[in-house]
Amino acid sequence: MIAFGLQLAAVSSRTTHHPKDTLTRQRHFFLSFFFFSSFLDSSPNPPNQPPGTTTTTTHNTDSETPMSSLANPVNWILAAVLGYISYNYFSASAAPPPAAATRPKQPALVFxxxxxxxxxxxxxxxxxxxxxxxxxxxxxxxxxxxxxxxxxxxxxxxxxxxxxxxxxxxxxxxxxxxxxxxxxxxxxxxxxxxxxxxxxxxxxxxxxxxxxxxxxxxxx
Missing domain, CATH: 3.10.120.10 (Cytochrome b5-like heme/steroid binding domain)
Incomplete structure (x- = not known):
């Protein structure tokens, strides 16, 4: 899953600034954003607890769930990649299109x-x-x-x-x-x-x- 998200990030960063590529760049950006956001919001199963097992939730006033998410190094890596994608997307959107080369206009010739x-x-x-x-x-x-x-x-x-x-x-x-x-x-x-x-x-x-x-x- 992480490798898939990184591949999306690479594709998004390589998209050129040509106007025809704007729609493609937007698709890559929002798909990557959705992927990383859903990954960050997901809560892992408790350690040594098989999936599907019901556990009794206890309230601990000394710790909170957001702190445990921040302590996960994977979330930090994913957040950094998402920031990189955002920077490349908005930088590419703001870049002006290249000026077309024009030749000097010459006067008409008389026969x-x-x-x-x-x-x-x-x-x-x-x-x-x-x-x-x-x-x-x-x-x-x-x-x-x-x-x-x-x-x-x-x-x-x-x-x-x-x-x-x-x-x-x-x-x-x-x-x-x-x-x-x-x-x-x-x-x-x-x-x-x-x-x-x-x-x-x-x-x-x-x-x-x-x-x-x-x-x-x-x-x-």
């Missing part, structure tokens, strides 16, 4: 032309830097997909670049990218399946991300 050199600056290198990508000559703002196109994402090599050939070949290797100071990739050498795959990617980007510009050749 414009981007050269490969200009596009390279929008690679999401910092939290304040937008992420732009070119697909089939169209430039998309994929900043809200930072988990995929950011520096640590699986498509991170495409950030700030023309990703057309890599998407067509389903390859994320840097060899799929044209040099930013060279001409735009004409996509020569793609077979029919790769062209179809690229078309599907283009439709996906148009339906999911904002079209913010057009990719044009470098001016010098």
């Amino acid at each position: 414009k032309e981007y050269t490969p050199k200009e596009l390279a600056a929008f690679d999401g290198r910092t939290a304040e830097t937008r992420i732009l990508m070119a697909v089939q000559g169209k430039v998309f703002d994929v900043t809200r997909g930072r988990n995929f196109y950011g520096p640590d994402g699986p498509y991170g090599n495409f950030a700030g670049r023309d990703a057309s050939r890599g998407l067509a070949k389903n390859s994320f290797d840097k060899s799929m990218l044209s040099p930013i100071d060279g001409p735009i990739d004409t996509l020569e050498g793609l077979d029919d399946d790769e062209k179809e795959a690229l078309h599907d990617w283009g439709a996906l980007f148009e339906g999911k991300y904002q079209l913010v510009g057009k990719l044009v050749e470098n001016k010098d």
Whole structure:
């Protein structure tokens, strides 16, 4: 019985502060409180007296029942555990919820032309830097997909670049990218399946991300 009560205390103390866990923490607390309260209020059988045996009660003016309960070390241990549960419960209830992390709001982009050199600056290198990508000559703002196109994402090599050939070949290797100071990739050498795959990617980007510009050749 004592082990069961201690297990309830451990579960109650490990409950997180998330609002969804409040009901669970309350159940653990009140169940533990009921268990320990009933245990403290119970009176043990007299020593050397088998359960169910009727005894004659004698009144002793020199001692009282509350004193005998306080003298029981088990009751002291249970009272200490109950106090620990109460402290953890009310401390968790009073703790404020963690503040949600928010990214700085960025102004809307105006549709414009981007050269490969200009596009390279929008690679999401910092939290304040937008992420732009070119697909089939169209430039998309994929900043809200930072988990995929950011520096640590699986498509991170495409950030700030023309990703057309890599998407067509389903390859994320840097060899799929044209040099930013060279001409735009004409996509020569793609077979029919790769062209179809690229078309599907283009439709996906148009339906999911904002079209913010057009990719044009470098001016010098």
